[in-house]
Amino acid sequence: MSGHVVTEIRRGFYLDSVALMRLSREVAAMEGVVEAALMMGSPSNLAIMRDAGLIGPDCDARPNDLVLAIKARDAASAAAARDAALAGLDRPKAAAGGADAWRPRSIAAAVGALPAANLALISVPGDFAAAEARKALRRGLNVMMFSDNVGLADELSLKREARERGLLMMGPDCGTAIIGGVPLAFANRLRRGGIGIIGASGTGTQEVSCLISEAGGGISHAIGVGGRDLKREIGGLTTMAAMDLLDADPATTSVVLISKPPHEEVARKVVARIAASAKPWVVCFLGAGKLALPPNARQAASLRDAAELALGRPVGAGFDNAAAARGASGARRAGRIEGLFSGGTLAAEAQLVLRAAGRQVVSNAPVPGVGEPGQGDAGHDRIIDLGDDEYTRGRPHPMIDPSVRDDMLRAALNDPAVAVVLVDLVIGFGAHPDPAGHLAAIVAAAGPGHAPVVASVTGTAGDPQDRARQAAALAQAGIAVAPSNHHACGLALALATAR
Amino acid sequence: MGEAQDEAMTGAQRLLSGPVAVVNVGLEGFAAELRQNGVEAIHVDWTPPAGGDPKMAAILSKLGV
Structure with missing residues (x-):
């Protein structure tokens, strides 16, 4: 060495x-x-x-x-x-917190110092997270567990304990939540309003809530349940609790539910609970087939669709695909689409859009019907979820540190088989201070014959990074910016098939 | 809202009716951002319990320690 x-x-x-x-x-x-x-x-x-x-x-x-x-x-x-x-x-x-600030060493001491506390936000390493959550529940605190790598048995016992105590147990692996307008962990500053969200996915919830907010709608609460809640083993314990809460919540007039397709037994329970509600519901089980829903519910095929159904009008009004395509720098050629995503659910939505357009798609985090990268897929579109364990082992999530994308981005920009590079930027609290600047510098350093880049920015005008400022920095660098991830996928398709 | 009605609410319902007040355990940046947003937040100076042994930490938490 x-x-x-x-x-x-x-x-x-x-x-x-x-x-x-x-x-x-x-x-x-x-x-x-x-x-x-x-x-x-x-x-x-x-x-x-x-x-x-x-x-x-x-x-x-x-x-x-x-x-x-x-x-x-x-x-x-x-x-x-x-x-x-x-x-x-x-x-x-x-x-931190001022040199003279007294800092409690335990949840018990913290509750003693802040008796009004009603939520524990837990982000300690996964091995210890369940123990801290148990202490929080026993002190009467609701829990948002950001930590991942928590066992299924622990998740189940914590969620059962929360139910018995009348408390909300969000997570594990709950990346985002908004409670009464308060952004928790990776979340955005949103307009307040009557639309409630229940999400098993962090970036899916961020995309839908931001699209609604940027289009003039408002969010009452966004409750995260964790990626495994709708699996058979957990049985949707937190989802059912969140459905009861938002159904009874006077500030919530309609609810959007976002998840991967649940286990069928759990899906039946969810649908039955919707049928018992008097409020309108939008169900977005990304990648699911047609669902039999009661009359007060509509099924959304994409995150954009979910936002539009909840709002009652289109998002990204005035967006012109052809004009956006003209604004993208780089060489035009037919070829494959390389998608480099920091948001797992945004990567899933991209796969669904490309697959529906008849493209051959591979991904390291495939949705049903999509294969994993391997031999014989040279000409196929490739959608990479950079938040997956294989890329985040021992390093921060790409939403905090976008540099995990850099090498793959440089390679894709200069790959003659790549027609378009498709990327997402997720801003808001907890995220990198300037992902657009970071991306723009890499695209600017690529040669003039590079593949065009299409991006969407998940975020709002109220976020510390300011969505419009991020979009302007991208446009300045010759990156085409779409109003949603779904629009970006459509634009990438148009560029990839152009001659 | 009357006190009697507040008493009848579950802990989860009281969270939604607000205001949110947070005990933060783990990434310190989350507490700082909450305070910047005007939310009451207290950060726990956490270290791995039970000498860093997760199994012992789980046993202690079940004992209420």
């Missing part, structure tokens, strides 16, 4: 993964540093650092120890990076 490696273990020192990612980035950018990792010593993190040659097989760090590992070109650079990392480790804890 070339270079100079420095490893240090801080016993019993904890920092959250995003704070550690930021510090790792700072240190990695220092002069002479080849690679830098600051990670908690969980078995999976140790494996990543061992694979990268940053630690040896004898590293005895435990999950509550912090491991600092630096590879540098020479000893002096390694020492300087080590000093900077150690200084950085002591900085965030002192700076």
